[in-house]
Amino acid sequence: MPMLQERHQALTEGGHVLLEHGGSFQSFISQAGNDARKMVELIVEKIPSYRDEATYEGKRIAFYKRAQILVADFWGMMEARGEGGVSNVDWLTMFADYRVPQALVYLGVLRYSDSLLQALKNGERMSSGDRREVEIRGCSIWSVELIKERLRELVRQKDGQACDVNSAIIDFYLWPFAKQHHKEMAHIPIHLTRCIYY
Ligand SMILES: Nc1nc2c(c(CN[C@H]3C=C[C@H](O)[C@@H]3O)cn2[C@@H]2O[C@H](COP(=O)(O)O)[C@@H](O)[C@H]2O)c(=O)[nH]1
Numbered sequence: 213m214p215m216l217q218e219r220h221q222a223l224t225e226g227g228h229v230l231l232e233h234g235g236s237f238q239s240f241i242s243q244a245g246n247d248a249r250k251m252v253e254l255i256v257e258k259i260p261s262y263r264d265e266a267t268y269e270g271k272r273i274a275f276y277k278r279a280q281i282l283v284a285d286f287w288g289m290m291e292a293r294g295e296g297g298v299s300n301v302d303w304l305t306m307f308a309d310y311r312v313p314q315a316l317v318y319l320g321v322l323r324y325s326d327s328l329l330q331a332l333k334n335g336e337r338m339s340s341g342d343r344r345e346v347e348i349r350g351c352s353i354w355s356v357e358l359i360k361e362r363l364r365e366l367v368r369q370k371d372g373q374a375c376d377v378n379s380a381i382i383d384f385y386l387w388p389f390a391k392q393h394h395k396e397m398a399h400i401p402i403h404l405t406r407c408i409y410y
Contacts, residue, residue: 218408222261229258241286248283249303255279264409266341268350275349277410281307284380302376306356306383308349309410310402315390318397321355332401340407348403356382 213219233239240258244250255276256262262279265272284307287298306312316322324332328344338345356379363382367375390397 214406215408218261222408225259225261237286241283246297246299248287248298248300250300251283251286251298252276252279252304255282261408266346268343268346273346273350275305275308275353275409277307277309277349280304280380281383284384287380288384301380302378304378304380305353306379306386307410308352309387310348310405311390312356312383312386313348313352314397314400314402315386315393316352316355317400318390318393321359322351329401332403335401335404338403338405340405340409342405345403345405353379356386 229240230237241251241254244254256274256279262276262282264275264277264279266275267273283298284301284304287301290297313322317324328348331344359382360377360379363377364375367373367377
């Protein structure tokens with residue numbers, strides 16, 4: 213199994229934080245109040261393996277894929293229990309992995325340049341933070357933001373009402389879509405980056 217030491221380290225870090233809170237994630241996350249953004253910031257502050265960041269043209273970029281999906285899962289669980297209570301969920305972006313970009317290309321939302329497509333088809337490994345990897349993940353986030361705005365606009369036009377679809381909900385649609393249609397999109401290569409962030 214690759215990256216065994218890193219996996220062990222990530223589990224140990226997360227485990228330590230949980231033990232400080234009686235083994236309860238809810239108790240840990242309650243320090244952030246009800247705010248999704250503060251929850252992500254708390255997770256990233258306390259558990260280093262969630263610090264999914266890169267530098268792009270001299271600027272620090274934060275993806276926080278695992279922290280964001282953790283908060284979105286927590287939100288979904290609270291909603292399912294009828295407890296609700298997580299605000300600012302709209303602050304979350306999609307969870308930048310390697311499957312949703314493939315679905316976005318398949319659906320015609322994203323298009324890879326010829327040289328990028330060739331590199332992906334060749335199975336070239338990209339290191340974590342490689343400019344191309346950062347661009348694929350960043351463009352995926354922006355694509356989903358544009359889809360969200362467009363959906364909201366369509367609902368406004370059709371029903372004359374505000375629509376509170378958010379990027380997490382769109383991700384929760386796209387990721388299973390990519391899994392279900394993996395055979396149809398097998399010709400679209402995914403990017404290969406070995407890291408602990410997604
Ligand atoms: N954007 C987005 N990425 C998602 C998910 C999930 C599944 N969701 C649950 C899983 C744990 C949490 O409780 C989530 O709710 C996994 N992944 C990513 O896919 C990749 C694994 O793919 P494969 O090779 O097919 O197993 C890997 O990078 C993994 O991080 C999602 O929902 N959205």
